[in-house]
Amino acid sequence: MQANLYALGAIALWASLAALGVSLTHVPPFLLTGIALIIGSIPAWPFVLRAPTQWRVPLRTLALGVYGLFAYHFLLFIALRHAPAVEANLVNYLWPLFIVVLSPWVLPGVRLRLPHLLAALLGFGGAAIAIVGGHELSGTLAWGYLPALAAAFIWATYSLLTKRVPAFPTTAIGLFGLVSGVLSLLCHALLEPAVTLQARDWLLLAVLGLGPLGGAFFLWDKALKLGDPRQIGILSYITPLASTALLMAVSGRSFSASIVLATVMIIGAAVMGMRAR
Incomplete structure (x- = not known):
């Protein structure tokens, strides 16, 4: 139960990502991610100043952290x-399904039972309805779907592989974020035009960094350390639903029947996943 609460905390923070992103669309994405990830690492700094050994992790553990935080955002x-944004986002949200399906392959002693698989598929169906909403999907094939699929695979495997590397303190997530943020800023310098940020931009970036691109990663790590990745993966389908609902509330749009249907499907999937043993 405690693990699920940590996961729900991460999901609640990730739900604000779209709403914050709408307010920061003028900021180049790698600059946005780099600044936010560095800010997101700040909560770990006081712990590291008191005990520097908390950031002394094996090189392969650091590589896994950068693989998860930097490579995921780079490919996304x-x-x-x-690729069209709605469709790319839909492909990206295969990552909870990947967590459920890949658990037996990555983690010894974990089995995939039929209720887990059915719950994951039901959750993905609900997520698809929440993401697509009233949009008409483009039938065009775009090579951008491949990096979206790779991003989903990376986040799922990162989440599972954190249970396979030597145990590390959750404060090490701050190191992963700091290194990934610096790499993102290098990508900005190489690939994006320079921009001048206003005071409001810095305030929103601070909220973004301390929330969905910072605090959420610490909560996610605690959830994975304590819980069943199959159940956590199914719960993760709440993320696109909550994100879409919050975006609609902020923009003043009324809730549609598709959101109600997606809610029923995702809650049903979560209940099914919780009951599966």
């Missing part, structure tokens, strides 16, 4: 630039 931004 490439996907959003070269």
